[in-house]
Amino acid sequence: MGRCNVLVYGGGAVGSIFGWRIAQNSHATVSVVCRSNWEAVRTSGYSLDTKTWGKGIFVPRRVLRSGSVAKVIPKQKWDYLILANKIKDDYASTLSELQSVVSPETTLVTAQNGMDVEVPLAQAFPKNTILSAVCNIGCRQISPGRIEQTASIKRSAFLIGAYAPGTPADILQRDTLSAMDAQFESVNRIEQERWRKLVLNSAWNSVTALTGKNTHRALQEPGAARLMSQIAGEALSVASASGVSLDNDLPVQVIELAKSSLPITPSTLQDLRSRRPMELAPIFGYLVMQARQVGLPVPYLTWVHELLQQRNSQLVARAASHGPSWSGSTSVVDLLAQEMPPRLSAVA
Template sequence: MHKRPLEILIFGAGAVGSTFGWRLAQNPFVRLSAVCRSNYTSVKTNGIHLRTTLWGNGSFRPHRVVKAVSDVQNVAFDYVVCANKLTPSDAVSFAEAIRPAVRPTTTLVSVQNGINVERPLKHMFEGNTILSAICYASCQQPLPGQVQQLTQIRPFAFAIGTYHSGSTDTQSENNKLEKLVSLDSKFKAIKDVNTERWTKMMFNGSLNPVSALTGLNSHQLLQDSPSLTLAHRLAEEIYEVASRSGANLPADSVSRTISCLQSPAPIVPSMLQDARDGRQMEVEALCGNIWRQADAVGVSVPAVKATYDALTSMNQKIGIPRQYTFESDPHTPVADLSTDLASETSRRASKHLLYDVQPSITPVAA
């Protein structure tokens, strides 16, 4: 029996954060707070509405909806869930942003994409328990406060484990993990966070970037040979980095990754969602951290670095009108630009060359 409500804060109530929070809020002893940004007004007024294939449809209103962590700094949170996207401006600052909500007894949960994403939390909150959650459900927020989950690449939604940081009190950490996992039947406890992160990274570091470059969803990628070739090459390089980094991945991990494209419903990866909506893509978390880890363990990853360069160039243009074209042809649509960029990336990667051509881009006239 819980003597008091289990206080949980969701930092970043986007599609994934809203889905995770919704499942937690189904428990009557959980008191959920949410830090919202662009969807603050909608969530504050109308709550969050979800359509999902894993759990059915539903809606909920967080107990507290705030714009900043400082608005709830007096609450003794048991868990702080970081579900924010790791764009260049957020990669380090998010740990500082959640500081007002963190006490020595607070458990931190990273539900963020990428590898090594827990390090900022470990650096700032060395004495706290840190859990790492890997999302296998494809979630979208087409409108503020309106979330859809149409498909998933595993039978469960979130794999959650302890981010081992040298703590001697492993029983306490395991108890906190078990308590969180018990809150939903689609949460799964795992023992090897490193391997699980790299397993998801096989998908996120290959199919996600290629989808963003080409503008194609998972089913469309299957029909596009050059894009599929690039995705396969990226998965091969990531597999080598993962293996050298201590991950125990199956020998057929590359083929398993590509087979995810055959999901019943087409997957629109997060990078493609961001590119379509004119938002910064998580290039550092999903590409940059891979090649930095590759350098650390001595693995050559020319395709990863080429793709990173191409996506960084695209990211630099986000914030101005969403459609871009080559200066030499003012009528080229955005899809053609992405395809050309991906084709050049694929060609250079196949020859172990870095992408060193930065095409001049200007916005399409409104």
């Protein structure tokens, strides 16, 4: 097998684990693009402690700083470009930077949260193979370069599929990547898997961010399980109205999985605790927009989206004034009693 050059764009928890596993293959060379942790990773690489693969050290071939990729490696050819960065308001600048590293032979892999994350890639690179990866592990960056994975929410850590309609060449690229680790699995219906993860994210990410507590602690709050179930139920209804078939009892699974897994700190809560704006558009923004398109009322999703947008505005204001970070300790009872709009209070 020939040399495989891989660039991971977004060297946080998900990107570092994805890259680390690929790097275990002798024919693969993995480099990463980092932002806030660039100095630590450039100096010492990654130290990983995972429930799925055990402990390990990952020293990327090259560690590049986000925003300067084009200046450093303008002529490097990449077989796979894995996007593990979060989709924020500045995503257009990300696509602009990627123009300098994507060649006709590059396969793009999005390992980002949410739905339709492949669309901007397909628009920017219409002739390239695009794969979609769903991450089924709970992981976080404890400190720059120190990664911890404590929970798994499905049999395989990463599900990988071709962005529809997949060609034989796309399927080959998918299977080549999936073969690099036993926890990578090729799937034919990646959209369905993305929707399933979206339902989970909509319930877990919202309630944990609004209460400031991980999944276990949040579920100890009176009313939390019901709120999670209501949100997941609305997300499931949006999926069904969009022509996607998922398990009817998925809202129940959302609660049971949160209880049976080790405590999970979703990415929105991690962002909130670190004073970073939360990634809302590909999860809550998408669901509210899609619900509008299919003519489906989603009062709970609309409500939590509005509340989380308010939290984001507070984060930006605090960052600008160098004020304290958001404490985030709010009970579900207080949320329902004090912050729920009048149009929802009757159904709470």
